[in-house]
Amino acid sequence: MKIHEYQAKELLRAAGVPVLAGKVARTPDEAAAAFTALGTPICAVKAQIHAGGRGKGMVKGSTQRGVELAKSADDAARIAKGLLDQTLVTIQTGPEGQVVHQVFVESGCAIERELYCAILVDRHAGSPVLIASTAGGMDIEEVAHKTPELIITEPFDPDRGLSAWQTRVLSARLGLPAASWRAAEQFFKALTKAFVNLDASLLEINPLVLTKDGTMVALDAKMTFDDNALFRHKDVAALRDESEEEPAETRAAAAGLSYVKLNGTIGCLVNGAGLAMSTMDLVKYHGGEPANFLDVGGGADVKQVTEAFRIILSDKNVKAILVNIFGGIMRCTTIATALIEASKTVGFTVPLVVRLEGTEVEEGKKILANSGTTIITADGLTDAAKKVVAASKGLKA
Amino acid sequence: MSILVNRDTRVICQGITGKVGEFxxxxxxxYGTRMVGGVTPGKGGEKVADLPVFDTVAEAVAATGANATMIFVPPAFAADAILEAVGAEIPLVIAITEGIPVIDMARVMPVVRASKSRLIGPNCPGVITPGQCKIGIMPGYIHTPGHVGVMSRSGTLTYEAVWQLTQLGHGQSTCVGLGGDPLVGSSFIDILALFEADPDTHSILMMGEIGGSAEEEAAEFVKHHVTKPVAAFIAGQTAPPGKRMGHAGAIISGGKGTAEAKLAALKDAGIEVAASPADMGAAMVRAIEHKHKNKKK
Known part of the structure; x- marks a missing residue:
């Protein structure tokens, strides 16, 4: 789960990580009032969307950038007006962009140097790692690719956290003045603690700023949380902003389905994540374009399968649907019955190709054949893919 | 012979009194697995499927001589269950549970690495040596005893591959589900080393997926340390970056973990790559025949 910058900063402030004072605004007037209340000569007005790359991003149909500096309350209102309810396009939103519903007005600071820092769980190390670089404000992927020697990595134990000596290694390699090492130690320790205590999966500070007076400040904050751990963070779960998410994906999650919308024409309904991904690959291999990833899980019932079909059909690009089930624990008879039930209640407007394999497959196929529905059955993966691709193009396989 | 489990493996189930654990x-x-008991704290003395239930793993091991455990404990308590099994020095710990917080696994990993236990999973279908021992949730009947070692990060995709192999007349020595989470106890490399050393395994089929770099590391290992024919498939070739594809570990982030990079690494290591998921079994057969031909020359 992702949250907004202003929400991440509230969590970080509570965890003892230095951030600047700021206020959220949902109207230009609120932005002006925020500027006045903050009382600094300069403020940043920042669009709050879940995608990154806002600084370089541009509002559709104007020259308004996603982050701009304001020198007066009027200025802040003007920038907010240019952003609110407008569509911001950044490198991460794709060309369709994302609508801005709120801006964050944040006081300025005197920047000495911009650094980069992030925490994530490293699969190879089997532990969380803190990554830092002197290349602050830049695209870290590019830095990692072109100048990997500029990236410093320190793994740490979730319970012990980062050791003091590790923060000194970071400070020294980041070239921080010795007078700021103590500030850096406190910053990094608080940040790693926040990461572990909040069950984050990514915590990225870009840029991390060394100020003119030698302190460390998180100028930006991007936080993603481990969905599997949200059960023990009700306060974090409450920060979810559904308006930032694909509605069909939110709906699927509520039904216990794993769904990702794509841009193709062939809807896919599969059991198991690996097989679901492979089914998309199979469709593509045979000249089609998958419209979605959808994993109904190991024990889907009629209700879930019905909801899955509704979600797939809510995508108007879908021209045909492929159901690919390898019955292990889930019996083919169960899924066949669910398919027929669902097809009756949902009312199919597009061809449906079904491939069943595994437990009770023969009985399952019989149920489909005797159902009187227009379901197209397939034998094997290749046959199924060919049939669904042909059907999506209005042809017979 | 086989790897990890065989007909003599004595298995307990942690979480045996739960609906899923009992099922x-x-x-x-x-299937014929030698199940010897189960563990659920507070339910010691009960019986499930005629098997004795114990309060702790240590008690279960002492009473039954178990040398493997299958964990179905709910996600919030599963990491602790793994630690308990490792603490009781069970040699093989198989965690089926899906949805364990990754930080919990980060706490488990150093303990497992410093121990003599091997952890498989979590978020995996389990391990099966066809005809001898099944520990997990896979449908037993699709498997046939034979000589292909199978390993994968995904459950149903493994069933698909095993089914294709069985249809082509190739049985399996052992099938290992590694799990779909970012942090798992055993990697492709760990299992490759076991398959390479197992005289009963003649060839190896692996199913990877997007996310992380385990497949690239496996390819490097195959290049230098594996003499047996290897075939592979990577799921998620059409997956968009930045989106989690069901499995917590299946995500392309920061330009890393793409299918392209994995496929390139596999091909570079001389591994036969399946073009589509329908081609997994056939790719294994091609790899076996290819190796055979080269030997004759």
Whole structure:
């Protein structure tokens, strides 16, 4: 789960990580009032969307950038007006962009140097790692690719956290003045603690700023949380902003389905994540374009399968649907019955190709054949893919 | 021979009194697995499927001589269950549970690495040596005893591959589900080393997926340390970056973990790559025949 910058900063402030004072605004007037209340000569007005790359991003149909500096309350209102309810396009939103519903007005600071820092769980190390670089404000992927020697990595134990000596290694390699090492130690320790205590999966500070007076400040904050751990963070779960998410994906999650919308024409309904991904690959291999990833899980019932079909059909690009089930624990008879039930209640407007394999497959196929529905059955993966691709193009396989 | 499990493996189930734990304990018994007991704290003395239930793993091991455990404990308590099994020095710990917080696994990993236990999973279908021992949730009947070692990060995709192999007349020595989470106890490399050393395994089929770099590391290992024919498939070739594809570990982030990079690494290591998921079994056969031809020359 992702949250907004202003929400991440509230969590970080509570965890003892230095951030600047700021206020959220949902109207230009609120932005002006925020500027006045903050009382600094300069403020940043920042669009709050879940995608990154806002600084370089541009509002559709104007020259308004996603982050701009304001020198007066009027200025802040003007920038907010240019952003609110407008569509911001950044490198991460794709060309369709994302609508801005709120801006964050944040006081300025005197920047000495911009650094980069992030925490994530490293699969190879089997532990969380803190990554830092002197290349602050830049695209870290590019830095990692072109100048990997500029990236410093320190793994740490979730319970012990980062050791003091590790923060000194970071400070020294980041070239921080010795007078700021103590500030850096406190910053990094608080940040790693926040990461572990909040069950984050990514915590990225870009840029991390060394100020003119030698302190460390998180100028930006991007936080993603481990969905599997949200059960023990009700306060974090409450920060979810559904308006930032694909509605069909939110709906699927509520039904216990794993769904990702794509841009193709062939809807896919599969059991198991690996097989679901492979089914998309199979469709593509045979000249089609998958419209979605959808994993109904190991024990889907009629209700879930019905909801899955509704979600797939809510995508108007879908021209045909492929159901690919390898019955292990889930019996083919169960899924066949669910398919027929669902097809009756949902009312199919597009061809449906079904491939069943595994437990009770023969009985399952019989149920489909005797159902009187227009379901197209397939034998094997290749046959199924060919049939669904042909059907999506209005042809017979 | 086989790897990890065989007909002499003595298995307990942690979480045996839960609905899922009991269901699959019965499934394993039906397959012929030597299930010897179960563990649920506070339910010691009860019986499930005629098996004794113990309060702690240590008690279960002392009473039954178990040398493997299958974990169905709910996600919030599963990491602790793994630690308990490792603490009781069970040599093989198989965690089926899906949805364990990754930080919990980060706490488990150093303990497992410093121990003599091997952890498989979590978020995996389990391990099966066809005809001898099934520990997990896979449908037993699709498997046939034979000589292909199978390993994968995904459950149903493994069933698909095993089914294709069985249809082509190739049985399996052992099938290992590594799990779909970012942090798992055993990697492709760990299992490759076991398959390479197992005289009963003649060839190896692996199913990877997007996310992380385990497949690239496996390819490097195959290049230098594996003499047996290897075939592979990577799921998620059409997956968009930045989106989690069901499995917590299946995500392309920061330009890393793409299918392209994995496929390139596999091909570079001389591994036969399946073009589509329908081609997994056939790719294994091609790899076996290719190796055979080269030997004759």
């Amino acid at each position: 699959h304990t019965r499934g394993c018994l039906d």
